[in-house]
């Protein structure tokens with residue numbers, strides 16, 4: 001079995017930050033501890049609710065797909081801390097550019113699970129309004145969202161500089177941009193181009209990599225000889241390695257990065273080391289390419305379990321809280337299911353009318369061809385009715 005994490009000098013050279021260890025105990029980290037010191041019990045309970053809701057919705061997504069109600073589902077199990085922990089410290093005006101597995105990030109941004117599932121039911125090309133949530137739509141083309149994020153970040157920085165030189169500087173602090181991508185996507189050419197531009201223009205962008213150890217069936221060891229965070233140095237900005245199953249560590253690393261971005265110091269990269277506990281998608285079978293032992297090993301590092309243990313043992317949170325959260329999540333999943341089952345398919349005009357903003361000859365031709373095809377059915381039925389004297393029922 002290929003090792004799932006790289007070894008060697010580079011790994012030793014870059015510390016791996018962790019605040020909440022696998023046993024739910026808080027560790028001291030000279031660099032990042034100050035960035036999580038103010039978290040209250042309410043904050044921790046919020047993070048726990050968000051992470052468990054995402055997991056429950058994720059389970060419902062897989063069931064709905066298995067029952068033929070979704071075209072596809074992309075499980076996020078295992079990545080809840082990396083996603084919730086990186087969105088929670090952002091401001092509503094900061095812009096997120098997701099890949100396709102960022103469900104917990106989307107919910108934390110206020111996107112309704114049902115809206116996200118419209119995409120996976122195949123009845124919309126989007127699901128939500130990016131302007132309303134400051135979160136772009138999912139991108140299935142690996143890494144395509146990253147140059148978009150950098151361009152957007154460059155734009156916000158240039159707008160601000162222009163306003164400052166005109167003497168009309170905004171009173172708010174600069175906006176930040178977060179670009180999400182995976183260990184597999186990190187080896188796409190666009191990532192190199194994005195990092196070069198982001199560095200050259202001091203773009204306020206956080207490159208947030210969820211290294212979940214797999215790119216479908218390709219292990220991380222094949223993608224890179226070094227931790228991905230070490231690559232940032234080659235572009236001249238800071239890279240941080242953090243335990244991506246430690247929600248406190250991710251919150252602290254993200255706050256640290258956002259502070260640098262807002263101070264105009266340019267980009268930061270965070271590599272959140274986590275694990276995709278489920279299949280790549282519902283069309284994938286991970287037993288074909290990875291060992292059960294590895295899954296068990298990461299199972300002990302579950303991000304939700306360690307937060308639960310921490311809440312219990314260090315904050316005296318009792319069963320009632322956990323039971324209420326679980327019940328509320330089940331209710332939310334039931335409502336979600338009912339809403340998904342009641343979704344109307346798109347009309348003919350919606351399917352063909354939204355491919356491009358303006359008329360397009362290819363779409364017009366395909367629309368005409370499809371209408372012809374449909375007309376063929378009614379003609380065949382009419383003929384059959386006449387021949388058999390049937391009612392057509």
Ligand SMILES: Cc1ncc(C[n+]2csc(CCOP(=O)(O)OP(=O)(O)O)c2C)c(N)n1
Nearest residue numbers: 101140141142182183184185212214215216
């Ligand atoms: C440009 C491009 N090439 C290939 C694919 C097929 N593909 C879909 S997901 C995937 C693996 C991505 O792995 P990673 O970036 O680690 O993200 P993860 O799925 O693990 O979240 C591949 C190769 C694609 N969608 N886009």
Ligand SMILES: [Mg+2]
Nearest residue numbers: 182183214215
């Ligand atoms: Mg991956």
